[in-house]
Amino acid sequence: MVNFEASINAIKAFLPDKLQHPRVGIVCGSGLSGLADEFKDIVIVPYKEIPGFASSTVPGHKSAFAFGLLGNGEGVPVVAMLGRFHPYEGHSLSSVVYPIRVMAKLGVKDIIITNAAGSLNPAIPVGTSKFFVVVQDHLALPNLTGMNPLLGPQTSFDLPRFLPLSDAYSPSLRRLAFLAAHRLQLKDSALAEGVYAWVSGPSYETPAEGRFLRQAGADVVGMSTIPEVLAAKEEGLNVMVLSLVTNFVVIPDTYRSIKDEVKAELAGKKVELPVAQVVSHEEVLTIGKEKAGVLMKIVENIVDSL
Ligand SMILES: O=P(O)(O)O[C@@H]1C[C@H](O)[C@@H](CO)O1
Ligand SMILES: Nc1nc2[nH]cnc2c(=O)[nH]1
Numbered sequence: 463m464v465n466f467e468a469s470i471n472a473i474k475a476f477l478p479d480k481l482q483h484p485r486v487g488i489v490c491g492s493g494l495s496g497l498a499d500e501f502k503d504i505v506i507v508p509y510k511e512i513p514g515f516a517s518s519t520v521p522g523h524k525s526a527f528a529f530g531l532l533g534n535g536e537g538v539p540v541v542a543m544l545g546r547f548h549p550y551e552g553h554s555l556s557s558v559v560y561p562i563r564v565m566a567k568l569g570v571k572d573i574i575i576t577n578a579a580g581s582l583n584p585a586i587p588v589g590t591s592k593f594f595v596v597v598q599d600h601l602a603l604p605n606l607t608g609m610n611p612l613l614g615p616q617t618s619f620d621l622p623r624f625l626p627l628s629d630a631y632s633p634s635l636r637r638l639a640f641l642a643a644h645r646l647q648l649k650d651s652a653l654a655e656g657v658y659a660w661v662s663g664p665s666y667e668t669p670a671e672g673r674f675l676r677q678a679g680a681d682v683v684g685m686s687t688i689p690e691v692l693a694a695k696e697e698g699l700n701v702m703v704l705s706l707v708t709n710f711v712v713i714p715d716t717y718r719s720i721k722d723e724v725k726a727e728l729a730g731k732k733v734e735l736p737v738a739q740v741v742s743h744e745e746v747l748t749i750g751k752e753k754a755g756v757l758m759k760i761v762e763n764i765v766d767s768l
Contacts, residue, residue: 493750501530656681
């Protein structure tokens with residue numbers, strides 16, 4: 463049963479006055495909880511201490527809020543989710559987005575949502591270039607087919623019943639991300655812009671699914687974020703999403719035909735069956751840890767400019 467008042471009272475009991483009204487919310491994706499390392503006067507509030515909260519079961523996701531001050535001078539009061547909930551863990555969509563609604567009720571106005579994602583676009587490779595994508599739009603097959611976090615009775619009649627999403631990703635926050643990259647003297651190629659496809663997971667994409675999503679217009683694909691974006695928009699927050707590209711989704715242009723290989727084998731040729739590259743969550747976490755520092759600097763710079 464949703465009880466925002468109980469959740470908020472439990473959280474506020476942990477917080478000194480200066481952290482009671484966070485202005486910016488941050489959601490840390492897989493391996494990215496290091497984003498909170500720069501907070502001053504940090505206070506950790508474990509999810510298990512908050513009525514109404516689930517707990518994350520995914521490696522690389524802690525289960526706590528970090529409250530603190532971020533940026534120059536006195537700093538801006540912020541709150542970060544160190545770990546999020548994914549529907550594939552068995553959490554309901556309303557549990558997945560509950561922390562977002564709580565952050566909005568605590569006073570958050572701008573939210574920066576991060577994730578680890580696979581690239582579908584050859585112009586966005588993994589590695590030294592194009593490692594972050596500022597999301598400009600999304601493609602969410604689950605939302606279109608009945609797995610939408612806004613389905614069901616409205617949590618408040620102050621919220622819109624039919625949420626427009628043509629402006630889901632705040633142009634002014636996206637602008638700040640590119641200005642931050644410039645200020646930090648990142649290579650132009652470090653930050654790309656693109657469309658995030660949300661899939662339920664937990665399986666990674668087959669080559670045919672990867673090709674389908676690419677042809678449908680997606681640049682990166684992941685298993686989170688979009689339910690959070692919808693709830694944040696419904697709550698009236700300004701939303702920005704930053705994806706860390708951790709791997710390339712395998713999308714061969716052509717399949718090698720096993721039938722042809724067998725014909726060649728029967729004709730006496732030595733054949734080797736194709737071995738596809740596979741992605742693993744360990745690889746996702748390794749890249750996350752490597753790049754968390756840069757992401758932290760970008761986020762800090764954005765917060766400074768608000
Ligand atoms: O929570 P995020 O979206 O950062 O985590 C990604 C998607 C899956 O949860 C996991 C797959 O490796 O990483
Ligand atoms: N669906 C999906 N999620 C990811 N998260 C990190 N990499 C990937 C990926 O390749 N596919």
